[in-house]
Amino acid sequence: MSIDIETARRVAKLARIRVDEGDLPALAGELSGILQFMEQLNEVDVTGIEPMTSVTPMRLKRRADVVTDGNIQSAILKNAPDAREGFFAVPKVVE
Amino acid sequence: MSGGANTLTVAAARDALRKRELSAVDLTMACLTAMDAGDDLNAFVHKTPEIALAQARAADTRLAAGAAPDLCGIPLGIKDLFCTKGVPSQAASNILRGFRPEYESTVTSQLFAAGAVMLGKLNMDEFAMGSSNETSCYGDVVNPWRRTGEDTALTPGGSSGGSASAVAADLCLAATGTDTGGSIRQPAAFTGIVGIKPTYGRVSRWGIVAFASSLDQAGPMTKTVRDAALLLGAMAGHDPKDSTSADLPVPDFEAALTGDIRGKTIGIPKEYRMDGMPAEIEALWANGTAMLKDAGATIVDISLPHTKYALPAYYVIAPAEASSNLARYDGVRFGHRAKLAQGDGITEMYEKTRAEGFGKEVQRRVMIGTYVLSAGFYDAYYNRARRVRALIKRDFELAFAAGVDAILTPATPSSAFGLGEMANADPVEMYLNDVFTVTVNLAGLPGIAVPVGLDAKGLPLGLQLIGKPWAEAELLNHAYVLEQAAGFVAKAPKWW
Numbered sequence: 001m002s003i004d005i006e007t008a009r010r011v012a013k014l015a016r017i018r019v020d021e022g023d024l025p026a027l028a029g030e031l032s033g034i035l036q037f038m039e040q041l042n043e044v045d046v047t048g049i050e051p052m053t054s055v056t057p058m059r060l061k062r063r064a065d066v067v068t069d070g071n072i073q074s075a076i077l078k079n080a081p082d083a084r085e086g087f088f089a090v091p092k093v094v095e
Numbered sequence: 096m097s098g099g100a101n102t103l104t105v106a107a108a109r110d111a112l113r114k115r116e117l118s119a120v121d122l123t124m125a126c127l128t129a130m131d132a133g134d135d136l137n138a139f140v141h142k143t144p145e146i147a148l149a150q151a152r153a154a155d156t157r158l159a160a161g162a163a164p165d166l167c168g169i170p171l172g173i174k175d176l177f178c179t180k181g182v183p184s185q186a187a188s189n190i191l192r193g194f195r196p197e198y199e200s201t202v203t204s205q206l207f208a209a210g211a212v213m214l215g216k217l218n219m220d221e222f223a224m225g226s227s228n229e230t231s232c233y234g235d236v237v238n239p240w241r242r243t244g245e246d247t248a249l250t251p252g253g254s255s256g257g258s259a260s261a262v263a264a265d266l267c268l269a270a271t272g273t274d275t276g277g278s279i280r281q282p283a284a285f286t287g288i289v290g291i292k293p294t295y296g297r298v299s300r301w302g303i304v305a306f307a308s309s310l311d312q313a314g315p316m317t318k319t320v321r322d323a324a325l326l327l328g329a330m331a332g333h334d335p336k337d338s339t340s341a342d343l344p345v346p347d348f349e350a351a352l353t354g355d356i357r358g359k360t361i362g363i364p365k366e367y368r369m370d371g372m373p374a375e376i377e378a379l380w381a382n383g384t385a386m387l388k389d390a391g392a393t394i395v396d397i398s399l400p401h402t403k404y405a406l407p408a409y410y411v412i413a414p415a416e417a418s419s420n421l422a423r424y425d426g427v428r429f430g431h432r433a434k435l436a437q438g439d440g441i442t443e444m445y446e447k448t449r450a451e452g453f454g455k456e457v458q459r460r461v462m463i464g465t466y467v468l469s470a471g472f473y474d475a476y477y478n479r480a481r482r483v484r485a486l487i488k489r490d491f492e493l494a495f496a497a498g499v500d501a502i503l504t505p506a507t508p509s510s511a512f513g514l515g516e517m518a519n520a521d522p523v524e525m526y527l528n529d530v531f532t533v534t535v536n537l538a539g540l541p542g543i544a545v546p547v548g549l550d551a552k553g554l555p556l557g558l559q560l561i562g563k564p565w566a567e568a569e570l571l572n573h574a575y576v577l578e579q580a581a582g583f584v585a586k587a588p589k590w591w
Contacts, residue, residue, distance in 0.1 A: 003466070015418065015465040016425070017458055018446035027462070030522060034463055037523045038407045038476060044483050051481030052488065055295045055309060055539030056564065060338045075197040081432035088427050093441050 002032040100125040102265045105169050105322035106349075112158055112168045119158065119168030123151035123212050126170040130214055130266045135591040138251075138261040140175060140233045141183045142215035150212040157210055165325045165349075167210030172217045172261045172270040177203050177313075178302040179213065186304040187221045187231040190452025191430040200302025201334045202271060202313050209329045214267050218257030221454045222421065223278055223306045226528035227517060228256025230456045235514050238286055239264040239587035243553035246590070249511040252282030252528075258316045259286040263587060269317040269326055273303060275310045276409055277532025280544035283316055284506035284557030287546040287585060289323045289574070290316045292532075294564045295539035296341035298327075299334030307416035308339075310409075310536040320545065320575045324348035327567060343565060351568035352575045357391030359573070362499035366402035367531060369508070375550045376505045383503055383547055383558040386580035387573070397499060399490040404483050405534040406526060411467050411480035412537075417457075418464025424452060459522065488538040495563050501573045502561040504531050506544040510554035531559060541567045543574045546583040555585070 003011070008028035012019040019027060073086055082089040100108070100122045111117040127144050147170060154168035178184045178196035185191035203213070221230045227250040228236040236256040238249040240263070251260040255272030259282035262270050272279040274292035283290025291314045298313045305311060315326030328349065333342040363384060368377070388394050426432035426448035433447035453461065467476035494502065508530055517525050535542035541564070544557040558577065562570030 007466075008462075011462045011466045011469070014469060015458075015462050016422075016442070016445040016449055017453065017461065018443075018450040027459075030459060031463060031466065033521055033523060034410065034459075035466075037526075038411055038467075038480075040407045041404060041411070041476075041479050041483055044401065044404055044479075044486065046479060046482035046486070049482040049485050051478045052485040053481070054339070055488065055537075056339075056341065058296070058339070058341070061335070061342075063335070072197075076428075078197055079194050079429035081426060081430070090427055091435060091439060091441050091444050 003028045003035065099129070101129040101268070103268060104318050105166070105268050105325050106319070108169055108268055109165050109325070113163065115158065119151040119154035119212065120148065122168060123147050123170050126214055126267055133261070133264055133266045133591055136237045136239060136260045136264055137234055138218055138236055138257040138264070138266060139172065139215045140218045140257065143182055143213055146182070147212050147214050150207065154210045154212065164209040164329070166206060166329050168212060169269070170212040170214050170267050171206065172215060172258060172267040173203060173213055174255055174258050174271050174273060175216045175219050176223055176273050176304045177271060178304065179203055179216065182216065184216065184304070186223070187219045187233055188452065188454070188457065189232045189431060190424045190449070194429050198302060201299035201336060202303065202330050205332065206329055211329070217261055217270055220254035220256065221457050222304065222417070223254040223273055223275055224417070224456050224460055225253040226277070226281060226525055227514070228253040229514060230454050232454065236260050237514070238511050239591065240286060240511060240554055241587070241590065248514045250285065250514050252285035252511065254278040255282050255316060259283055259288060262286070262288050262316050262318060264591065269315055269322055271313060271330070272316045273311060273313045274536065275306050275413060276536050277529040279314050279316060280532045280542055280559055281507050281528055283544040284546070284555065285511040287555030287583065288316060288318055289320050289543065289545055290314065291323050291327060291543040291567070291571070292535065292541060293327060293331060293567055294541045296339050297331050297541070297565070297567065299332070299337040299340045301334055301336040305420040307413040308420060309416060310413060320571055320578045321349060321352060323543070324352060324571050346568045348568050348571055351572050353572060354576055354579060356387065356573055356576050359392045359500040360498050361387050361392045361394050362397035362494050362502040363394060364397050364399045364402065364502060364504060366399050367504045369530070373509060376508065376556065379548055379556050379558065380503070380505050383577060383581070386577055387503065390576045390580060395499065397494045397502070399494065399534070401483065401486045401490050402534055405487055405537055406530055408480040408483040408487065409529070409533045409537060410463070410526060411476050412484060414460040414464035415468050415477050416464070418461045418468065421457070421461055424449065484537045487534055491538045491540060500563070501570060504559045504561065506531060506557035506559040510550045510552065510556055535561055540564060541570050543570055545574045545577050545581070547577065547581040548583065549585055
């Protein structure tokens with residue numbers, strides 16, 4: 001499977017990474033090369049094999065669904081590029 | 096090296112500190128001096144001398160009171176991937192520039208509780224994605240080792256390249272690393288030190304910047320196997336904050352170093368003998384095999400038939416998980432946000448922020464991951480890779496079930512290469528560096544790299560031992576035997 005420029009543009013969009021039009025052909029080429037490397041996986045007979053979800057057969061622990069902390073608003077906002085009045089601030093989302 | 100306190104092993108420093116022949120403050124000062132003199136290596140990227148000295152003073156008080164833990168007063172370097180409270184923790188990425196966590200990772204919390212001293216944060220590949228430490232926003236790390244008679248700057252390997260370089264150059268006594276596909280073991284081998292990746296779940300991942308959550312494990316990078324045992328003991332253990340952390344007791348790893356492996360069975364996997372493998376690696380492997388045999392182990396040939404498919408499976412699974420984990424870097428809650436043009440909305444903010452903040456290799460992997468998870472390809476790539484992963488794990492299970500106690504392989508396909516030498520290579524060529532290590536992450540097993548010899552260019556070469564799940568104690572003992580037999584004591588001649 002090789003990735004054309006249109007697919008590269010779509011993948012960049014899905015990944016929310018801006019890629020200049022001029023860089024798309026090189027990106028498509030690189031991604032194609034990596035996918036080609038992955039094609040080897042098609043040689044493996046995986047009939048009847050379940051996809052692995054967890055490397056160690058373990059039941060994930062559960063905790064009670066209760067509040068365990070809180071009142072740390074300033075710590076949460078501390079690293080925000082733009083925080084105002086106790087909120088994360090972002091550009092206008094809705095017209 | 097003049098043999099200052101910074102050149103001590105953790106075990107030797109512990110003994111000297113407990114006997115009060117050495118103070119934690121003096122030891123820390125020796126390391127801070129070595130760290131400042133080592134700037135040409137570009138290993139330490141955020142230095143924390145004030146924290147180090149405060150911790151050292153506290154350690155001296157504790158040591159004076161007696162019964163201090165093994166790591167009390169031991170100066171360490173911490174990989175930039177670990178969140179350290181109030182100290183820059185940016186995973187060597189511009190997207191986390193300025194980020195100072197409001198919390199402490201479980202691993203560093205445990206180390207500090209044991210009295211360890213943090214000298215600073217160590218350079219690495221951006222988000223731990225790389226095998227040569229050339230993808231860092233801080234610039235390349237330089238390996239203290241050079242080819243005999245040359246001054247070409249060599250890679251320390253990656254992604255824990257800063258940790259490897261700092262330990263090999265005696266800037267700190269030991270360091271933390273993380274390993275998703277070989278990022279502890281490959282740099283350890285390239286710099287002549289010891290590095291262990293524990294069983295998945297042995298060490299908490301909480302507070303470590305995530306790359307590929309089903310593969311990531313933290314571990315120590317040290318000068319000796321004994322030091323690895325000491326650090327692992329302090330780093331490991333159950334953590335309710337990491338749901339994949341194992342609720343198992345942590346054995347006394349140092350006590351396991353008996354040096355006796357008589358009657359143990361060592362498997363030699365035929366699939367690790369690759370076409371075009373340098374004769375020196377082949378000879379090193381044979382030597383290591385002979386050393387374990389001389390120590391009384393039984394050597395058996397084994398087959399791990401799906402080895403060949405480990406790298407392609409890894410390069411589906413790891414980018415898929417990374418694309419999901421790295422979605423959080425959106426310019427809203429922490430780190431970098433791009434300057435926006437008039438009329439830019441939230442989508443432009445995401446796209447510009449991520450294009451500016453992520454380096455090339457990270458962008459490439461996020462996009463590959465996005466592609467293999469996208470509608471129509473999920474089954475063909477991601478699910479198939481997860482099925483192959485199950486087969487790779489089964490290969491190991493069958494070998495262990497047949498009576499193998501540990502597996503011996505080369506750690507890397509070559510010694511350290513020159514910085515920039517792979518600049519024009521295909522990304523896949525760089526990925527081949529992890530060919531011997533990546534299977535271990537996919538199967539969740541513990542693996543350790545031990546320095547065994549020098550090649551004809553005068554550079555260190557290491558071997559890897561792979562153990563059964565949760566059998567780090569036994570694995571460390573095998574590594575200890577290999578270390579004693581190899582007698583690797585060479586140090587990089589000081590040029591920095």
